[in-house]
Amino acid sequence: MKSELIKQSINLFVEKGFSATSIQDIVDTIGVTKGSFYYHFKSKEALLMDIHSHYIDDLLKRQKTILDTEKSHKDKLIAIVELIIVDIEKQGAVGRVYFREIRHLKEENAAVIRQKRADFRNNIEVLLKEGIRANEFRRELQPKIITFAILGITNWSYQWFSVEGSLTVKELSAMYTDFILHGIQSPNASN
């Protein structure tokens, strides 16, 4: 029931937005009463926080698994880009809610999520810094700004990419890692 409430609310938030979706709208989609909603969540905001927390905690965990391997900086970066892009297939809707509705969290909750987002971003920034030091990536790059560019490419894909089109998420991911690597690799880096 809880997972069904989450699933249906994500669909409604994508379609109508968080503000315009009522708890009544959510329970109506699965034919239960408001009581069932309040059994699982204190409020609509609590549900939104649940969606945000699970999403970023899961991303951070999978990012850590990648960073803990013995791969090159380049291969770790490829794996992180793939992680975000391939996720569109299963997490496209939740990603759109995550990127769009954070301002509807209570300030104390938004602060928690913002910190976790910053952690995810900082991990990429550190990876770029280390890759520059290892001469894999170009010396003149500003890691922080390039991290935002990479996340711009991946996160924007959640806005436009349709899993019903002819391009697969794997193909999109390959094109974007190729583009990003051309953008950052040191001319004398081995490929």
Next chain:
Amino acid sequence: MKSELIKQSINLFVEKGFSATSIQDIVDTIGVTKGSFYYHFKSKEALLMDIHSHYIDDLLKRQKTILDTEKSHKDKLIAIVELIIVDIEKQGAVGRVYFREIRHLKEENAAVIRQKRADFRNNIEVLLKEGIRANEFRRELQPKIITFAILGITNWSYQWFSVEGSLTVKELSAMYTDFILHGIQSPNASN
């Protein structure tokens, strides 16, 4: 008065979102009555459409000016990226409303805006295609997908870039055109 209504509503939409902002909220910020609002706009949605139309019409006009010059494909692309990024300084707030609130337009209005967005995007796609044909850009690129990557980088900047930071929009624009050109330029293109 009309421009003041637009300006204040953009600030409120950025802060609270379109759905959570009432016409009363908007008129309260400048101390006028709802009557003044309705003198200029039929509804809150009509105001949102006005914001969307002006924003994209202006971008399309300036993009056309760039495309009508005799520059190389590379230099035209640089100019378009600069156009979007440097705009953050003056149009940051309206850009955020534009990217985020289109779903609150009536379907017939949203369709008009979506078509203009597609025109802006297609113009970049055609530029990339022609640049590939002219051997300025790499042959293996898919222009449509790379266009989305470029717009991901530029449009995402509206989410995170702060004009109060130490980096200027000009510097950001230079870093991103460098990154994008490394990503797409043909190895045998002259620089």
